[in-house]
Amino acid sequence: MKKTRLASLLLHFVLLLCSVATILPFLWMLASSLKTNPEISALSQSFWSRTPTLDNYRNALQKMSFLRYFGNSLLYAVSLTGITVYTSAVSGFVLCKYRFRGRQLLFGAILATMMVPGVVTIIPRYSIMQALGWLDTLRSLLVPAAFTSFGIFMMRQSCFAIPDEMLEAARIDGGNEFYLLHRIVLPMLQNAISSIAIFQFLWAWEDYLWPYLMIRTQSRQVLSVALNLYSGRYSTDYAGLFAATAIAIVPVVACYLVFQRRFIEGIASAAVKG
Numbered sequence: 001m002k003k004t005r006l007a008s009l010l011l012h013f014v015l016l017l018c019s020v021a022t023i024l025p026f027l028w029m030l031a032s033s034l035k036t037n038p039e040i041s042a043l044s045q046s047f048w049s050r051t052p053t054l055d056n057y058r059n060a061l062q063k064m065s066f067l068r069y070f071g072n073s074l075l076y077a078v079s080l081t082g083i084t085v086y087t088s089a090v091s092g093f094v095l096c097k098y099r100f101r102g103r104q105l106l107f108g109a110i111l112a113t114m115m116v117p118g119v120v121t122i123i124p125r126y127s128i129m130q131a132l133g134w135l136d137t138l139r140s141l142l143v144p145a146a147f148t149s150f151g152i153f154m155m156r157q158s159c160f161a162i163p164d165e166m167l168e169a170a171r172i173d174g175g176n177e178f179y180l181l182h183r184i185v186l187p188m189l190q191n192a193i194s195s196i197a198i199f200q201f202l203w204a205w206e207d208y209l210w211p212y213l214m215i216r217t218q219s220r221q222v223l224s225v226a227l228n229l230y231s232g233r234y235s236t237d238y239a240g241l242f243a244a245t246a247i248a249i250v251p252v253v254a255c256y257l258v259f260q261r262r263f264i265e266g267i268a269s270a271a272v273k274g
Helices: 002-032 037-041 055-097 103-113 118-132 139-145 149-159 164-172 177-188 190-206 209-214 223-230 238-248 250-258 260-270
Strands: none
Touching: 002 238, 037 238, 055 103, 055 139, 055 149, 055 177, 055 190, 055 223, 055 238, 103 149, 118 139, 118 209, 139 209, 149 190, 164 177, 177 190, 190 250, 209 223, 223 238, 238 250, 250 260
8 A cells, every 4th residue: 555655646746747847838938928028138037027017918919910820820720620620530430431442551551651750741742732833822731731640540440439230220211421421420529529629720720831831921921930020130029929929829728628628538539449
């Protein structure tokens, strides 16, 4: 009993240290967003500002068309999340419940793409977008990322929990495959859908390199790239950058808090093959 209790205390202590190491930079950014640039650049640092101010947040909303960039990021993240969730659900359902030649080979090829770093495919994808004339358009951001191997894998694993008898009964009653997908399969995959939606939304919201390469018009740029406007040639407005970053993470935190329970359940359900 003593060994078990000691091991439990040690585990909780390690988890506490990891939590502090994870949260501390976030709290430091929030505290610094209330400081002035001289305070941030001073040699003697303090966690809290001696004269906290909200001017950084006011300037962030007024400077560099912040709301426009915020809206561009929101449109990109929400659109890509919706497309990815739907394509993953369709692909996972087909790979799980349909029997056809080469199914396992196709699924193996999809899993193999998870091992290929995204950086390797940047030049080919850029060349394709340039050949299609899609540079500086929303299509160049959405189409290359419309299918995700991780989402297909999670959806396929979750589909094993759907009884084949239920699908056969729906077919006997006259339901076609689209009816099965939208009325039976998707409602039963809510946890997996929430998990994929959170992952995809976070990835799209924080994506920097691909929008930076694709979007040329400044007014169409996403927020993660537009934050570079706070970095000048000779100096950086750190106070404004911290305030803008603090506003930028609000959708991410809100998304996780809303879908936290389903996120955990979705990960657990996808880990077990029924």
